[in-house]
Amino acid sequence: MSEVATISTMRSARVRDALAMIDRSGHGLVLLLDEAGRFERTVTDGDLRRLLLSGAGMDDELDVLPRITSLTVTAQAPRREALALMDLHRINHLPVIDEDGRVVNLLERRDIEKPILLSTPHMGENEMTFVEEAFRTNWIAPLGPNVDAFERDIARIAGVAHAAALSSGTAALHLALVLLDVRSGDRVFCSSFTFAASANPIAYQGAVPVFIDAEAESWNMSPRALERALAQAKAAGQLPKAVMVVNLYGQSADMDPILELCNAYNVPVVEDAAESLGATYKGRPSGSFGRLAGFSFNGNKIITTSGGGMLVSDDAALITRARFLSTQARDPAPHYEHSVIGYNYRMSNILAGVGRGQLQVLGERVAARRAVFDAYVAGLADVPGIDWMPEPEWSFSTRWLSTCMIDPTVHKMSATEVIGRLGAEMIEARPLWKPMHRQPVFAGTDYITDGNQSVSDRLFENGLCLPSGSNMSADEIDRVIVMVRKVLGRT
DSSP states (O other), rough: GGGGGGGGETTSBBBHHHHHHHHHOOOSSSEETTTTEEEEEEEEEEHHHHHHHTTTTTTBBBBGSOOOEEEEEEETHHHHHHHHHHHHTTTTEEEEEEESEEEEEEEEEEHHHSOOOOOOOOOSSSSHHHHHHHHHTTTTTSSHHHHHHHHHHHHHHHHHHHHEEEEEEEHHHHHHHHHTTTOOOOOEESSSSSSSHHHHHHTTOOEEEEEEETTTTTBBBOOOHHHHHHHHHTTOOOOOOOEEEEOOOOOOOHHHHHHHHHTTOOEEEEEOOOOTOOOOOOOTTSSSOOOOOEEEEEEEEEEOSSSSSEEEEEEHHHHHHHHHHHBOOOOSSSSSOOOSOOOBOBOOHHHHHHHHHHHTTHHHHHHHHHHHHHHHHHHHHOOEEEEOOOOOOOOOOOOOEEEEEOOOHHHHHHHHHHHHHHTTTTBHHHOOOOOOOGSSSGGOOOEEEESSOOOOHHHHHHHHEEEOOTOOHHHHHHHHHHHHHHHOOOO
16 A cells, blocks of 8 residues: 555654644554554544543644554455454454564555455446336336337347247246257256256256266367267167257357257257357357357346346247247136146346346447456466466357366465455455256266366366456456465465
């Protein structure tokens, strides 16, 4: 902190001088040093008021102050530890001292009690316009002009003809499997390196998941592993009813070879594009390749509707059927008639209004997240043993999350330890997805690699996500970089 010198003084200073220093700095205190420049104690404006009330004069020297030992921390003290110390002693400042007892920084509660979170919602200026319109026109139910417009806008951005706004991305994937007639006992191939929401809809249908490994080139489904899995399935007479391809962390999978394989075996593809709105593959939007695709607008996504999702397809009949199923599958009758099981999966007109406002800044949000990633790469470029998520030449990634792997042989610590140490500094980092084939709920399921080592396992064991929000300030990004360097011994 460059201000340390401006709030430091010695006992020979007058009370008047100390009060003026406090007034100028706005910190509410000065740091009292001994003749050697070592820290002795803090002096607050309250200390000076009490001194004056006891009979001291404005021109008296600070030497009349009692000699006490004030609380301090070292530069190695984690922020969470410093905050706990402040809470315990009901103070708002802590001097940071070096090994020689000199003050090198002043920690203030207002600066350290705010954590840096992984990915927070980032509201724009136009969301309330559409939400207020919904209230004004009384379109509150899960239908209305905002829903219709949001569907059209997403379809256009995703490069598809039709879209249905739903309550979540998971609902979109579930309906996709229902529409493809996935039933109990059917097999569905799914990326293993993903979040549970990709695989759970398979279980909803009573189907059997077969998990496919990732590739090192994109961290998404490996075409080589998929080819092996399809060949084995054909030989066993158990071809899958669908292949669920997940586009992770804002990046598309390598769709050309995946589609070529699936077309050869006549197996439809569902794209889980929950994390990749705004990404492209060879210039074409993520979510435009599968027979159906699902997007998510959860609070941590590129854009959010608080909670919500979208099912998209070029097949009008599929989306029409999805709308029918998502509104409890009510048959066209004057009474409530149901001939098939339906779901309460539609998005409200209010949330769709939030989505319409968010879509207006999608390009800005993508650019901001890519800038966060680029800042990390540049700020940590000289730190060995960090491997960032690659972006193949065919990909334009949104960098929804800034992800990397830590080489434990270089840093002698695991990614889990790095996450823990960053957490102590009130910086939220997360592990990469734990593969589905390692989840207890899917124990015993088949898992297919390309015949070599498991890429998904290696990513999970060594990878982490850094704070990536599009609303991160430059100071927050710098703080993350500084702390990662500190944790990895590269200060």
